[in-house]
């Protein structure tokens with residue numbers, strides 16, 4: 001299980017390089033100390049790949065050559081801790097506290113100011129640690145390569161860094177020896193935050209219990225009750241034996257030539273491998289159980305979830321097979337999607353629609369191939385304590401039935417289609433997606449090239465299914481139905497749990513403090529002072545390389561070739577791009593005319609409009625048709641601020657879908673069904689969708705608490721921020737919870753129908769089509785001739801509104817049962833195109849990386865915090881103690897295509913270039929001036945705190961119930 005994404009970088013400008021694919025060396029050829037083991041063409045990826053091994057150190061290197069300027073580098077190590085002290089995680093943090101050649105503390109954070117990286121990060125999973133980056137700039141690539149290699153192989157790992165990042169005993173006020181001694185440390189607090197998310201805990205415990213014989217029995221991120229068992233010496237030892245060239249796996253991707261990298265790695269690091277022996281990081285296969293087991297867990301109550309009497313979770317998990325067998329993994333992926341994915345799947349019908357719970361258990365349901373052995377789990381959340389056994393019975397019964405009956409061919413086709421489409425869909429960070437795909441099989445001894453060869457495996461699967469129509473059923477019977485390595489996990493809420501956990505930590509602290517000798521106490525005091533001094537001193541970033549703004553950076557961002565057409569009266573923006581044979585459709589429907597009374601329902605309307613059934617199709621058929629012909633249809637509420645006029649914004653419903661070029665007609669047909677015949681009548685479907693939505697919203701608060709806090713803090717300051725609070729802030733969480741509690745379905749159906757009448761088949765829509773030279777003309781023809789678009793009223797290029805709005809500040813505190821806080825403060829500034837916005841943006845970046853980082857993370861021991869200058873004309877400070885975990889990985893999925901900046905945000909290429917030019921021209925005086933003008937004495941501010949009890953609030957605070 002991937003615990004956290006520790007650092008995240010904003011995407012920077014991309015400059016396309018035009019360079020032919022680098023020639024890969026031949027098998028057995030030796031290049032700079034490496035020998036080429038395998039070379040393979042990967043036509044499905046339009047790429048070729050080489051696997052190399054460094055001769056003297058044994059380091060493995062995988063290179064994927066592809067004509068993509070977004071070049072990736074990653075170095076990773078299998079890390080298999082044998083306790084829950086969080087050693088691998090704390091090592092990942094301290095590795096980034098300075099190295100031999102780059103002694104600056106936190107070079108990643110500092111490089112955010114000096115690099116054009118499109119991605120820079122570090123991950124710790126249960127059994128590996130990885131440091132990836134990507135950039136389109138060659139000079140930048142070599143700079144970052146040097147920093148990354150030096151960080152992992154030659155980190156300083158100083159004692160004070162261990163205390164800061166890991167854990168320490170320190171006086172609450174380090175300068176006051178009479179203040180109580182407490183635990184501090186970034187990872188210590190980060191994990192307290194992470195483990196306050198009950199569904200994450202559930203997933204973690206499933207893994208611990210299902211694979212109990214080796215590294216997976218431990219909490220790899222670190223259990224706060226065990227983190228204080230780790231010593232600095234153990235940390236250094238773990239580094240010496242795990243971050244060893246023999247144990248490393250290097251990956252690169254893109255259009256830069258391979259050879260200079262091999263030379264650099266060989267000469268600077270790998271040829272000088274340390275004499276210490278590498279640790280054996282092989283994970284043995286799990287001994288199989290003779291009988292199923294059961295795990296009983298407790299969790300906190302969640303006040304945001306609609307029903308207090310239905311908060312249990314239950315799951316059945318089965319250990320399936322060896323992760324290095326990529327074909328079997330693919331087969332299980334197909335089987336798992338058939339079983340659990342979409343409303344036509346047997347588990348969806350039997351479990352989710354059983355009325356016993358809200359939705360599948362998150363993070364565990366489905367097929368997991370991230371560990372040494374693969375796992376299939378299925379379960380339900382939002383269950384009454386008394387019903388957990390019923391859920392297990394249904395799961396068993398469903399497996400038995402499907403093993404008998406098998407699957408409809410059309411559903412199998414839909415799943416295979418989606419796998420193939422997903423492969424072609426050119427997401428942002430394509431190369432990073434590839435390394436994530438190979439990491440588990442490769443790090444556990446499998447062949448990474450085999451793991452990338454999806455087409456070969458798919459062809460084999462089709463062949464074997466043709467030879468044996470019962471193939472999937474037989475696998476299901478053997479691996480799932482009759483599998484004795486099976487775990488039932490039940491988690492029920494317990495009011496006493498929070499107190500119990502607090503007491504455990506307090507007892508542990510008291511024990512540690514009581515055991516301190518006078519000399520130890522002196523040391524605690526001394527360390528606190530040293531750390532404060534070190535943090536206050538700041539440090540010298542001059543060792544870090546820097547790009548030359550004029551030499552290394554192109555003055556203009558790549559411009560999208562955009563054509564404007566109209567279909568009937570609807571404007572259509574057309575953009576030709578190399579999309580791998582996929583056609584992308586987007587549309588924005590103006591929602592500014594929707595009366596206030598209906599507005600809170602808009603996000604739900606968007607969720608339901610593509611998933612309740614339409615035309616001749618009920619919701620199951622509709623889902624299946626979407627899977628068969630498209631990558632799915634979706635709708636979402638958007639609020640966009642005008643780039644230059646404060647207080648002006650556009651709101652709309654954004655529709656998106658994509659498909660293979662040849663399926664464009666089907667895709668438009670599905671939209672047409674929705675526009676002309678969406679239905680909301682199915683009460684059961686509606687009720688189950690409402691419950692799911694309420695559960696998702698409640699679950700999102702623990703890991704996106706800082707975003708909820710920022711939204712609440714901003715809500716009184718501008719009209720658009722108030723709308724965002726309504727559509728995606730705590731107001732929406734409460735609204736949906738209320739809908740579920742009320743259970744007034746008839747009223748909701750009436751309102752949904754009225755919304756459909758207001759929004760669909762009316763005027764006020766605009767569209768965008770992206771595709772290849774071959775795919776666009778027929779798509780446009782289809783749109784003009786056959787589609788519902790013809791019947792719409794007059795479209796609009798843009799529909800800005802500027803309602804009256806009187807800004808009002810606020811100080812809000814929302815108590816939630818979690819051991820940490822999220823805080824935010826917002827002030828109004830200026831919009832995107834204002835001359836000062838660039839300076840505010842630079843200031844936010846500098847403050848986040850410098851002052852706020854030092855204060856909130858290093859000194860305060862919070863997991864993170866910073867400042868954001870948003871184009872909406874708002875400045876926000878925020879702090880959070882919880883990892884935002886998989887959020888960055890999800891960015892992989894979103895296809896940011898050129899032209900979308902303008903289509904969605906109304907920012908022209910000229911405005912964008914002007915902003916870039918201003919960014920590069922910002923001076924120190926500008927920063928001082930904007931800080932003074934906008935931030936020093938704001939007329940109005942909004943503040944919000946979410947989280948654990950906060951006894952020190954005075955009467956100026958408005959306290960809200962969760």
Ligand SMILES: [Zn+2]
Pocket residue numbers: 004006089093187190
């Ligand atoms: Zn971390």
